[in-house]
Structure formats: C-alpha cells, structure tokens
Amino acid sequence: MAIKYELLKECPDTKARAGLLHTPHGTIETPIFMPVGTLATVKTMDPRDLKELNAQIILSNTYHLYLRPGHEIVKQAGGLHDFMNWDRPILTDSGGFQVFSLGDLRKIKEEGVTFRSHIDGSKHFFSPEKVMEIENALGADIIMAFDECIPYPATYEYAKNSLERTTRWAKRCKDAHKNTDNQALFGIIQGGMYEDLRTQSAEDILSLDFPGIAVGGLSVGEPKDEMYRILEHTVPMIPQSKPRYLMGVGSADALLEGVNRGIDMFDCVLPTRIARNGTAMTATGRLVVRNAKYAKDFTPIEEGCKCYVCRNYTRAYLRHLIKCNEILGFKLITYHNLYYLLRLMRDMRLAILEGNFLHFYKSAIDKIKL
C-alpha cells in the first residue's frame, strides 16, 4: 500500500478529525489544504517558498501536464517530483474536471472522452486506461480515478447514468493502475445533488476498496447549503480508516464547514488565483489590495499576521506593485493567501487535537461573516 491514514482524534460534537496521512514522500498532517500547481508550478511560488509556508502536499493537473510538456517528458525527468524540484507529496487529479469543462470541445462515450485541446484545438482521447498511464508516468503519491464531474444543475437521469459510468471507469482505473506500491489511487463519489444517488455512488465506489475517497461534483455552482447537505449525507458512509478529500474547495468558510463535516483534504485555485488579481484573504474576509484607499496605507495586509509578507510589506507597496502588474506583487499576495489558508488548517487541526474545534469553528465563521 502506497499510503496509510492514521486517525489521531475525533472532536466531540462535530465530525471534525485530525490524523496523519503517510505517503512515499512524507507524512501529511490532516486536515490539510493542498495548493494547486497546475502546470508543475504553484503559480508564482518557488518550491522553497512553499516549504517555508509549510505546504505539505500540492496538487497538479493531469490534463494540463499531458498537453504541456507531455507526461513522457515528465517521466523522462524522473517524474513530477524531480521535474519540478518538489520532494514532498503530490496529488494529481484525473483530468476529468478539465475535460468535462471543455463543453462543446468534448464528446463522452463509454470507452472514454474525445476532446480538443484548449491551446491549439488538437484532438485527444482520455479513457480510464489512458489517464492511468499518464498518472503513472507523472508519479504522484496520490492519483485520482478518471470520473465525470457533472454540471450543476443536472437532471436525475443524467446524474444517475453518469455516476454509473464513473463507477465502471473507477473499476477500469483500478485494473489499469500499474504502480500500486508507490501511488495510491483514490475513488471519487459522484451523484450530483441527489442523496440517493450519492448513496448508490458511495456504495459502488467503496466496494472497490480504494485507499482514499474523494467527494466530487461539489463546488460546481450550487448554493453552499446544497454542498453542505450532500457532505452531511455522504461523508458518514466513508469508513473511518480512509482519508476523505473534498475536491475544488478553498474558501475559508467552506474549509471550516468541510472539516466540521469530517473532510481531511481540500484543494482549490482560489487563494492563488485571486492573489494574481490583487485580492488578499484575511481572517475577517477579503481585501482588494488594488483599491485606491490603500494607496497611502502603510499597514500590512493583515494586522497581526506573522507571514513574511505581512512582516515586511505594506498595503501601499503591494497596491503599487499590483497596479503596475509587477510579478513580485502577484507573488507576495499569493504567499500571504497560502499562508493564511495553511495557518487556518493548522489552527483547525490544533483545535481538534485539543478537543475544542466547535468553539474554534464558531468563532472563526463569525469573524469571516463580519
């Protein structure tokens, strides 16, 4: 087995839990947020910046790496870790989300999906077997099964047909996965916003005994209450021994709500993407650094924040950099945003271990909603 989840503590009155996830490239303290490094780089960040932030695992995108530089080149480089100079754990997604986001550019059949590259329009084909070949070549510690992430809203019938195909694809992924000693394959529960379909998908996926389970198809445009309802329904079906991963979620409130419902792992482009648009995340909400009112504001992004950026730079300077499209501005705000989210996860974990998560959660949620 490539990975092992070790439960350390469940917090009374909530489903929040703290654990350790042992992987071939080191142990991850959960719950954890995974910064996204789409093209084998967490945008603007050097791996040593990420280590300074104590990022424990990053996510990279199979679809993007397949197109550029191509998984064969990454394999020749010795795998993704060597290619990008990151010796800590990596998770690769399956490309499913990206391929299905292509809309008219893709066509789904039982065998797989034909799609056109968003870069040059060239034609490609992803099947469960092809995706496993790519993910095996990339060599991440955790790899995701090829699934269909359906849009919101979707009809009951579409959601049912899709989740059943996703189950068949999950089985084919399991059969095609060539490197079980060093790479753990996670299954993905789908089923849209329908609780009985989530039950059906969970039973099917769990029967395949993957070492980790993701809840997919959420944070796709539905109201947040819908997401929380599906989580409350789905997470309790997943055995305690398996790490639980909520895909594509990275706002502070959703991380708090997800952990409160028993999620161990999250990823999202949000903190890095909004940083490059000049928006910082803080414990009291978002701060649009490029706003004119910060032109002469010589305080840090977040008073009391101990990150490198808040210790050394003012809002006025950061605003100046962002207004001038200076790369350093994008980088410094990215750094702060990742620090903020990783600190939030660490604080949640400490609260769980100390048995007072519920108190921490209520206080943090109240501040964000200010």
Add this chain to the structure above:
Amino acid sequence: MAIKYELLKECPDTKARAGLLHTPHGTIETPIFMPVGTLATVKTMDPRDLKELNAQIILSNTYHLYLRPGHEIVKQAGGLHDFMNWDRPILTDSGGFQVFSLGDLRKIKEEGVTFRSHIDGSKHFFSPEKVMEIENALGADIIMAFDECIPYPATYEYAKNSLERTTRWAKRCKDAHKNTDNQALFGIIQGGMYEDLRTQSAEDILSLDFPGIAVGGLSVGEPKDEMYRILEHTVPMIPQSKPRYLMGVGSADALLEGVNRGIDMFDCVLPTRIARNGTAMTATGRLVVRNAKYAKDFTPIEEGCKCYVCRNYTRAYLRHLIKCNEILGFKLITYHNLYYLLRLMRDMRLAILEGNFLHFYKSAIDKIKL
C-alpha cells in the same frame, strides 16, 4: 559627504581598478553591476533573492516612480528603502534618459522638459530643481543629475549645445540638492561621440566637484568600438578619487571592456529583460531556453554554475515554464542571469586584487565570443 570611494588596487597593464564605495546603507565592493528595479522592484525578484545573490546596490528609476506611485507616497513610506524593503544602497537615475526617450511626447527648453506620461498622456514638467525634489524624496544613497541623453547619431552642433545645457543643469541640480549628508549627487559627462566635446563636458562637470562621475550617452545605438573609444578618451580625465559609472551597460563583453577601461559601476535592464523573454546568460554566450531543442534537456542552464537555479532546475523544466508563461520561469532565469553577471563582476574584482586582470579579461572575452 554621503559617500567615499576608497581605491584598493589598480591592475598593471590595464586601467582596471578595485575599490570600496562607502555609502549610508553599506559598503559596495567595486567594480559592481547594479540590477535595475525600475518601479521599486527588480522585476520578479524579492529583496531576499537579491541578497542571496549578493546584490550590493540596485538602481531605481525616478521617472517611473514619479508617475507611479508618486514620489510623495514613497516619501511618506519613509523613502525608497523602506517602501520596497531593501536596506542596502540604492541609486536613482534622473529620469533624463526616460524623458528624452519619449520623442514626440517631450519638449526641451532651457528651464526644463515638458513631457507627456507614457501611461496616460498626462502633462508633466521636469527641471533640474524638480528632479532634485523627487530624488530627495525617494532618498537613494546616490542620485543622478538631470541631463540630456542625446540620440545616436547626433550632429556636432546638437551635441555641443546639449552638453552645455547639461552642464548648466548639473550646476542647478547641485544648488537644488537638499540632502547632501545622506545622498551623493553624481554628475554626468555627455558630448556624444565627439572627443573634444567629451573633454569640454568632463572639464565642466569635474569643475563642479561632484562626489562621483558618470559617463552618459553611451550604449545608445552606436557600434561598441565607438563606445570603447569614448571611454578610453574620457575615463582618464576623471580623478582617481571619484567612482566612475558607465550608465546603461550590462552585456558581459561590455562589462569586461568597461572594467578594463577603468569603470567602477554599471547598470542595465538587459539580464532581467532577456530573462523574461526566456534567454539565459552564460560564460559562453546566450542560451535561448525556449528553443525546442531543450524540451528533453535535463541539464542545468550552465554546467558548473553554482547558483540556486542551476543546482535545482533543468533546461527542460525552465523551457516548459517559459512556454506556459509561468511566472516562476521568468523569475528563475532572472535569478540565474543576475547571478551570472554578479559573479562575473566578483571574478573581475578578484583578478584585479590578485594583479592578473588582463589574463582574466582575455580568457573571458575569448569564451564569450565563441
């Protein structure tokens, strides 16, 4: 006096010299290359990257900072050092080069220059007094007098009239400079490609007894032999006690030739600008990282280079980043290019101190011309 130049050694058979330049923010080992931080940031670099590279002094642009964020904001931040979090020496240019590069957007009179912003077309006026006000507000250790940098080619009459006005402006700058204790004002010798005009300008500028002297109006499009001819004519007129600064020069061969002719200080956007276009500088010439032939090249930019980038990243990875317009790619190549130039300067200095600069120079020039 804000600064003091200390001559350590002149190398036999050449005009190359090694020294120390003491400034309010520390001592610079000369000869030195100054990375350019146009908008209060050396593009892509964090100040701690620059310290790791052992950058000893950086240059920033008065024209650009006047327009964005405005010198008053920088002054309120406590000056440029505090604003950008750089506690080592800074030199600001006078804006002359930028303003005169605006072409049809500017109009020169004896009083000063009216120009339109390259950003929004707004109308502005730079006089020697105004430029001193701005540079005093920015607070750099070394500030440059407001001069006219004439184009190449220029007629004898234009060059003569211009240098005479530059001298009158230099006098007005000296009179207007308010912070002589903490900021050293350098004069600039002009005169185009005419040796007798260079003599005239040198005599005029030297008579004003600035603590440092720049040779301006070179590297503006003339053949390199012309630049070297003017340097050979001009530099010997500058007293040994004054630091000598050749403005706007940063190719490896020109640094070697400049040091060989007695120059102590250089600046140029070249290493940072070409990095963002995917071009790396090496001891044997330039390497266009984005070239297809490096797609599967898992060697570093420069074999044997000890910089962070060459120790950790391959040409294949850097090419991938550049092809994908990933910010980390621009940053890593910038890092290497600055390391390369700063190492070249350090190696030249060591050779001077050891008395074998001529040998070093010949060997290095031969390699670059390979």
